[in-house]
Amino acid sequence: MRIVVDLNRCLGYAQCVPLAPEVLQLNGEEALAYDPNPDDSQRQQVARAVASCPVQAIIAEMDPPSDRSTK
Amino acid sequence: MSTHALIDELVTTFKAEGRIVIVGASLTGLRAAEALRDEGFTGSLTIIGDEVHEPYDRPPLSKQVLKGWVPAGNTKLPRLRAVDADWRLGVAAVGLDRDNREVLLANGDRVPYDRLLIATGVRSRGWFNPEEAKLRGLYTLRTSDDAAAIQAAFKAKPKRVLIVGAGFIGSEMASVCRDLGLDVTVAERSSAPLVGPLGGVIGDIAAKMQRDAGVDLRTGVAVEALKGDADGHVRQAQLSDGTLLDVDVVVASLGSVRNIEWLDGAELAAGFWGVACDAGCRAFDINGVVTDNIFVAGDIARAPHVLYEYQFMAIEHVDAAVLGARTAAHNMVNLEKGRRPHLPLPQFWSGQFGVNIKGVGVCSFGDEIVFTQGSVEDLRFAAAFGKNGRIVGAITFNHGKWLEYYGRLIEQSAPFPPPPPGYDEPADAKPMPARFPDPREPTGIPDVVLTGHDPTSRGAEFRPKAR
Numbered sequence: 001m002r003i004v005v006d007l008n009r010c011l012g013y014a015q016c017v018p019l020a021p022e023v024l025q026l027n028g029e030e031a032l033a034y035d036p037n038p039d040d041s042q043r044q045q046v047a048r049a050v051a052s053c054p055v056q057a058i059i060a061e062m063d064p065p066s067d068r069s070t071k
Numbered sequence: 072m073s074t075h076a077l078i079d080e081l082v083t084t085f086k087a088e089g090r091i092v093i094v095g096a097s098l099t100g101l102r103a104a105e106a107l108r109d110e111g112f113t114g115s116l117t118i119i120g121d122e123v124h125e126p127y128d129r130p131p132l133s134k135q136v137l138k139g140w141v142p143a144g145n146t147k148l149p150r151l152r153a154v155d156a157d158w159r160l161g162v163a164a165v166g167l168d169r170d171n172r173e174v175l176l177a178n179g180d181r182v183p184y185d186r187l188l189i190a191t192g193v194r195s196r197g198w199f200n201p202e203e204a205k206l207r208g209l210y211t212l213r214t215s216d217d218a219a220a221i222q223a224a225f226k227a228k229p230k231r232v233l234i235v236g237a238g239f240i241g242s243e244m245a246s247v248c249r250d251l252g253l254d255v256t257v258a259e260r261s262s263a264p265l266v267g268p269l270g271g272v273i274g275d276i277a278a279k280m281q282r283d284a285g286v287d288l289r290t291g292v293a294v295e296a297l298k299g300d301a302d303g304h305v306r307q308a309q310l311s312d313g314t315l316l317d318v319d320v321v322v323a324s325l326g327s328v329r330n331i332e333w334l335d336g337a338e339l340a341a342g343f344w345g346v347a348c349d350a351g352c353r354a355f356d357i358n359g360v361v362t363d364n365i366f367v368a369g370d371i372a373r374a375p376h377v378l379y380e381y382q383f384m385a386i387e388h389v390d391a392a393v394l395g396a397r398t399a400a401h402n403m404v405n406l407e408k409g410r411r412p413h414l415p416l417p418q419f420w421s422g423q424f425g426v427n428i429k430g431v432g433v434c435s436f437g438d439e440i441v442f443t444q445g446s447v448e449d450l451r452f453a454a455a456f457g458k459n460g461r462i463v464g465a466i467t468f469n470h471g472k473w474l475e476y477y478g479r480l481i482e483q484s485a486p487f488p489p490p491p492p493g494y495d496e497p498a499d500a501k502p503m504p505a506r507f508p509d510p511r512e513p514t515g516i517p518d519v520v521l522t523g524h525d526p527t528s529r530g531a532e533f534r535p536k537a538r
Binding site: 006010037061064 | 134420
């Protein structure tokens with residue numbers, strides 16, 4: 001699974017952090033840091049985090065597109 | 072058949088059978104390829120990249136990766152859709168033959184195109200002394216491989232790290248060093264960190280942040296020489312104030328250089344600031360004539376911006392890359408009436424020392440600054456930059472939710488100082504000089520630069536064909 005957080009868009013609401021704490025973390029009050037390549041065991045958590053973002057800043061590729069099979 | 076119908080037919084045929092080549096396989100190249108397919112382009116698509124890696128995200132390299140949380144190879148970009156492209160990775164483009172419409176590759180191959188997208192971006196500026204540049208323990212940071220090497224060096228617990236240059240990336244690396252408990256010296260030629268993009272008033276705040284975090288910050292000094300041991304590993308740095316520092320790791324964070332050399336002889340308006348293009352991403356040639364089939368996007372593009380006196384703007388931001396890629400892709404498969412402009416309001420962020428720094432507009436275009444919200448002492452504030460009585464940029468420290476408000480004011484060319492936001496106003500909201508360095512100073516080049524009005528005068532140079 002691959003993710004990228006658009007940190008221009010991210011406003012630091014941090015709704016995602018408790019939903020996927022192993023993938024998304026806060027550094028200080030509002031600087032978000034994330035694991036761009038979370039383990040597949042985190043699928044459910046990441047999906048919830050993506051859905052929870054009030055500004056939809058998390059872009060996730062849950063499954064690779066048809067022209068790419070590798071991780 | 073009417074002329075209109077003929078032209079429509081031409082567009083349809085191009086979308087089905089055209090050949091598009093994208094040079095540059097990073098964020099811009101990937102997002103442009105995806106956008107081309109979204110636009111209904113089903114012809115052949117070739118993506119050329121000098122790195123062997125598939126497109127990856129760079130911002131995490133100076134943060135999560137150096138910290139050791141995320142392995143360097145784990146920042147590959149999520150794909151938004153299948154692109155069904157012919158990927159030519161690990162082989163650099165070395166030339167452009169516009170007469171025959173071919174891109175020349177390092178392995179001798181020639182790749183024909185009908186339309187070309189130039190997205191070769193920038194590289195990090197290398198160490199100025201070629202002998203010293205060979206020293207082990209000296210790094211620059213741009214690529215995933217760079218980040219892997221620096222992370223390994225940090226992990227080996229060096230006695231002292233020296234960061235040369237306190238722009239955003241240099242400052243972020245210093246922050247990581249402190250998080251890892253490493254002793255770190257930052258040497259900056261100007262008066263404070265971040266002075267190029269944000270001026271001296273904000274620079275002083277950034278300097279205090281660094282010193283409070285335990286960074287040995289030295290400003291107004293240059294690193295004049297590096298000295299190695301018998302094994303060719305860097306051990307000492309000679310500063311311009313006479314100090315000799317013992318260091319095990321040196322990271323040169325001296326800004327970027329545009330990857331234009333492969334365009335030598337192509338007679339495009341290419342130079343120090345990149346390749347000039349119109350607001351629709353079409354490249355200019357060296358005479359200032361716009362081309363029909365060559366497009367530019369990402370860090371290497373330099374285009375006039377309506378909000379900033381139509382000066383050509385060079386932007387090294389993620390946002391500009393993504394939006395530029397989409398606009399270029401759209402315009403590559405549309406004709407005049409269907410074309411769109413790429414006129415982004417520049418936006419950026421930087422996480423350092425636990426503070427979220429976000430900016431909008433072109434702060435360095437301003438000459439005055441006013442604190443509009445929050446408290447500098449608490450490192451939680453917003454400030455606006457102004458020029459000639461209008462707002463041109465804004466910066467927030469841990470106050471990002473307000474950035475949109477300022478972005479709107481900038482888009483409207485609102486007055487400066489801006490109307491009070493009516494929330495959390497500081498006691499003393501008086502404009503003061505923002506203290507940007509003389510633009511002729513060879514340091515602190517911001518990552519958004521206004522480069523004059525002419526496609527060729529201030530950035531381009533004549534690079535004749537090799538004979």
